[in-house]
Structure formats: C-alpha cells, structure tokens
Amino acid sequence: MEKQSEKFEAIAGAAKSLFWKHGIxxxxxxxxxxxxxVSKMTCYKYFSNKTAIAKYLIEELFxxxxxxYKEIYNSDITYEEKVKKLIDLKMSNAHEMSQELLDDIxxxxxxxxxxxxxxxxxxxxxxxxxxxxxxxxxxxxxTDIKPEFMLxxxxxxxxxxxxxxxxGLYPNPEQMxxxxxxxxxxxxxxRRNGK
Amino acid sequence: MEKQSEKFEAIAGAAKSLFWKHGIxxxxxxxxxxxxxVSKMTCYKYFSNKTAIAKYLIEELFxxxxxxYKEIYNSDITYEEKVKKLIDLKMSNAHEMSQELLDDIxxxxxxxxxxxxxxxxxxxxxxxxxxxxxxxxxxxxxTDIKPEFMLxxxxxxxxxxxxxxxxGLYPNPEQMxxxxxxxxxxxxxxRRNGK
DNA sequence: ATATAATAATACTAATATCGTATAATCCAT
DNA sequence: ATGGATTATACGATATTAGTATTATTATAT
Numbered sequence: 001m002e003k004q005s006e007k008f009e010a011i012a013g014a015a016k017s018l019f020w021k022h023g024i025x026x027x028x029x030x031x032x033x034x035x036x037x038v039s040k041m042t043c044y045k046y047f048s049n050k051t052a053i054a055k056y057l058i059e060e061l062f063x064x065x066x067x068x069y070k071e072i073y074n075s076d077i078t079y080e081e082k083v084k085k086l087i088d089l090k091m092s093n094a095h096e097m098s099q100e101l102l103d104d105i106x107x108x109x110x111x112x113x114x115x116x117x118x119x120x121x122x123x124x125x126x127x128x129x130x131x132x133x134x135x136x137x138x139x140x141x142x143t144d145i146k147p148e149f150m151l152x153x154x155x156x157x158x159x160x161x162x163x164x165x166x167x168g169l170y171p172n173p174e175q176m177x178x179x180x181x182x183x184x185x186x187x188x189x190x191r192r193n194g195k
Numbered sequence: 196m197e198k199q200s201e202k203f204e205a206i207a208g209a210a211k212s213l214f215w216k217h218g219i220x221x222x223x224x225x226x227x228x229x230x231x232x233v234s235k236m237t238c239y240k241y242f243s244n245k246t247a248i249a250k251y252l253i254e255e256l257f258x259x260x261x262x263x264y265k266e267i268y269n270s271d272i273t274y275e276e277k278v279k280k281l282i283d284l285k286m287s288n289a290h291e292m293s294q295e296l297l298d299d300i301x302x303x304x305x306x307x308x309x310x311x312x313x314x315x316x317x318x319x320x321x322x323x324x325x326x327x328x329x330x331x332x333x334x335x336x337x338t339d340i341k342p343e344f345m346l347x348x349x350x351x352x353x354x355x356x357x358x359x360x361x362x363g364l365y366p367n368p369e370q371m372x373x374x375x376x377x378x379x380x381x382x383x384x385x386r387r388n389g390k
Numbered sequence: 391a392t393a394t395a396a397t398a399a400t401a402c403t404a405a406t407a408t409c410g411t412a413t414a415a416t417c418c419a420t
Numbered sequence: 421a422t423g424g425a426t427t428a429t430a431c432g433a434t435a436t437t438a439g440t441a442t443t444a445t446t447a448t449a450t
Contacts, residue, residue: 007397026221028437039398044439202426223408234427239410 008046010036012060015053020097023104024054024113054105055116061096062120066127068093073131079140084181090158091173125151157184203241205231207255210248215292218299219249219308249300250311256291257315261322263288268326274335279376285353286368320346352379 014036018027029050033043047053072085105113132147141150157180160166161173170176209231213222224245228238242248267280300308327342336345352375355361356368365371 022217022221026217029439030437040439041399041441042397045397049438224410225408235410236412236428237426240426244409 005046007036007038007042010038011043011046012053012057014038016057019054019057020101023101023108024050024110025104025108051110051113054110054113058097058113058116058120062124065093065096066124069127079135079138080181080185083184084177087158087161087177087181091161091177094162128154153184200241202231202233202237205233206238206241207248207252210245211252214249214252215296218296218303219245219305220299220303246305246308249305249308253292253308253311253315257319260288260291261319264322274330274333275376275380278379279372282353282356282372282376286356286372289357323349348379 011032015027015032018032018035027050029043030040032050032053033040036043047056068089069086072082072089075082075085077085102117105117128151129147132141132150135141136143136145136147161176161180167173167176170179206227210222210227213227213230222245224238225235227245227248228235231238242251263284264281267277267284270277270280272280297312300312323346324342327336327345330336331338331340331342356371356375362368362371365374
C-alpha cells in the first residue's frame with residue numbers, strides 16, 4: 001500500500017464516491033477502475049480486493065477524524081468551548097459516514113471489514129474515555145459521573161442534534177447547540193454563579 | 196398487470212425508491228421483494244422481470260406528468276401564467292427523474308426500456324408541439340417562431356433554472372423565474388405597452 | 391532514439407450472484 | 421376445515437464479477 005501515488009489516490013477517490021453513494025456491495029472493482037480512469041491490473045497492484053479499498057478508506061477517515069478531534073481537544077480553550085467545537089465538528093462531518101452506509105457495510109457481511117470497524121470503534125471509545133477521565137481529574141467534569149455514561153450521553157446528544165424534530169424548534173442550528181450545551185453543562189437547575 | 200393490489204403497490208414503491216436511488220442495474224429482484232415485504236413468487240406474479248417493473252414505473256410517471264401538464268394547460272389563465280406554472284411544476288418535479296437516473300438507465304442497455312423511454316419522449320414532444328402550434332393559432336405566440344425551436348428553448352430554460360450558477364444570481368428562485376419568464380416573453384428590448 | 395518501467399487492453403477461467411421456477415409449508419378469511 | 425393466496429426453501433440455468441495472464445501501448449529517463 002504505497003501511498004501518495006496519483007493512481008492510488010484516483011482509485012481511492014473513485015471508490016469513496018461510489019461506496020458512499022451506493023454502499024460497498026453494489027459497486028464493482030471494474031466500475032471503480034472506470035471512474036478512476038485506471039486499468040484493473042493497476043487497481044490490483046495497489047489493493048488486493050474491494051474490501052481492502054474499503055478498509056483503507058475507513059481507516060483513513062478514522063485517522064483524520066482523530067486528528068481533528070485531538071487538535072480541538074489539545075487546544076488552549078475552555079472545556080465548554082472544546083465540547084462545543086467538537087459538536088460542531090461532528091455535525092459538519094455527519095455526511096462523512098452516514099448510518100445508512102454503516103448499515104450497508106454490515107449487511108455486506110465481510111468479516112474483515114466488520115472487524116476493522118469494530119476495532120476502530122473500540123479505539124475511538126478508548127480515546128474518548130481517557131479524555132473524559134482526564135477532564136474529571138482536571139475538575140472540568142463532576143467526578144461522580146461514570147465516563148461511560150457521559151460518552152453514551154454525548155453520542156445520544158449528537159443524534160438529537162440531527163433530529164429534525166429538535167432542529168425545527170430553533171430558528172437556527174447555532175441556537176440549538178447553545179441551548180443543548182447549556183443543558184449539558186448545567187442541567188435544568190437555574191444557572192449558578194461563576195463556573 | 197392488475198393494478199390497485201396492495202402487494203403490487205408495495206413492489207412498485209420499493210422498486211421506485213431503490214431504482215431512483217441506485218439506478219436499475221444495481222438493484223436486484225430479491226432486494227425489491229425484501230423491501231416490499233413480499234416473496235419472490237408474488238413479485239413474479241405481477242411482473243415478469245425487473246425491466247417490467249421499471250417500465251411500469253416510467254409509464255406511470257409519464258402519465259401522471261401528462262395529467263398535471265394538461266390540467267395546467269387547459270386551465271383558464273393567461274398563456275404567460277400557464278408557462279410560469281408549468282416551469283414551477285417542472286422545477287418541483289425535478290427530482291422525479293434525474294438526468295443521472297436516465298443516464299443510468301441507458302447504461303443499463305435494456306432494449307425494451309430504452310424503447311419505452313424513446314417512445315415516451317416522442318409522445319411528450321408531440322403533445323408539446325401540438326399545444327405550441329395551437330397557441331400560435333390563438334395568437335399567444337409569434338407565428339414566425341418554429342415550434343421545434345420554442346420547445347428546444349424551453350428545455351434549455353428548465354435546465355438553466357436548475358443551474359446553480361444562475362440560481363446564485365438571485366435572492367430566491369421566484370425572482371429568477373420572473374426575470375427569465377419576462378425575458379422569454381418579451382426578449383431583451385425595453386417592454387412595449389400592453390400585451 | 392532507445393531501453394525500461396509502468397500502465398492499459400484484452401482475453402480468459404473460476405467463483406459468485408442473480409434469475410426465474412418448482413414445490414411444499416403456512417397463513418387467513420370464510 | 422377448506423380453498424386461495426402467500427411465503428419459504430431449494431434448485432438449475434444464466435449472468436456477472438473477480439482475479440490473473442498475456443500482449444500492446446504509453447511515458448520516462450538516459
């Protein structure tokens with residue numbers, strides 16, 4: 001898998017646009033080659049099969065995702081700001097891999113691909129949980145909250161933020177995020193003084 | 196092809212949503228059955244094969260399209276109003292069959308399906324041309340314009356109206372249609388008096 | 391210009407997927 | 421309970437796709 005080759009990128013790009021549109025099952029190698037403007041032989045030079053392409057794309061997506069996440073998490077802003085920025089990030093990247101595509105991948109029933117995704121999920125959860133625990137140590141979050149609960153709740157939150165029934169209640173997404181964030185940090189009790 | 200059966204509609208609906216999303220080639224009969232919640236045998240009871248389903252859907256679309264068109268064309272409003280309403284109709288129905296789907300159908304290389312579409316195109320052109328000629332007789336349109344040119348130009352117009360480069364020039368689609376319509380009816384010369 | 395490496399084009403077989411049908415089991419209204 | 425419709429399952433025939441081998445073409449460096 002030698003990277004930064006023009007052909008390699010062409011194949012990856014073509015595969016991504018096709019996979020993201022139709023799922024993996026429906027797309028054939030030859031189709032990818034055609035869109036990439038590359039012969040089948042060249043494709044097999046870089047990837048052993050369709051799964052390998054999908055695996056590469058998913059891992060690449062994960063890596064760039066973690067990179068963006070870490071950039072925000074390690075930046076020198078308040079915790080509240082970080083959470084807000086992370087939510088913004090997640091919302092703007094919502095199209096990156098839709099639930100529909102994930103479902104399609106699972107339906108595709110490829111052992112290796114499913115494992116890759118499970119593995120990535122575990123790694124992401126690990127990263128998040130570590131950071132939550134760190135935040136607890138730093139006094140940013142109440143320590144009597146289970147990190148796992150917090151993570152679960154955050155996931156739920158991002159789902160809520162794309163739910164049209166909620167979105168419709170606010171004049172714009174910004175307003176919605178501010179209100180949800182405020183609830184997330186301070187609960188429903190009247191706001192206390194200071195931080 | 197007995198219509199108004201529950202199963203029949205389920206199959207047609209499932210096929211439509213799948214075809215419209217992925218094109219015809221990528222979708223299998225069994226997949227349609229699964230989404231429709233119907234067994235394969237039942238599917239074959241109503242349709243002899245995938246092409247037959249697609250053909251039915253396309254013809255149905257055409258018929259309802261012609262119906263909407265005729266409703267507007269035969270209504271008791273000015274010609275200018277009719278054209279505006281027809282453009283509105285076409286724009287709101289733009290998703291009904293995208294150029295992308297049409298391309299996909301041609302790529303699918305099914306003789307019967309291509310013939311069906313060609314046939315429908317011809318019938319639509321016939322209807323439009325007849326109505327244009329009638330409008331010329333009624334004095335609604337200059338008689339020194341070839342009906343075929345007018346039809347060609349109208350098609351071009353509707354394409355323009357979905358072109359983002361044009362859409363971006365106006366605060367809203369309404370404004371755009373008004374300006375384009377005005378140009379269509381009166382050309383670029385300063386507006387004359389009366390109709 | 392020529393040799394060399396990379397890529398494309400073509401053809402091909404094996405594996406896989408899909409089609410379309412037959413059959414038996416199941417559901418469901420009367 | 422019975423008949424009609426539907427499903428579930430299995431199946432062979434067909435079509436598609438995967439992956440590889442071979443030859444032709446193109447690009448590139450010398």
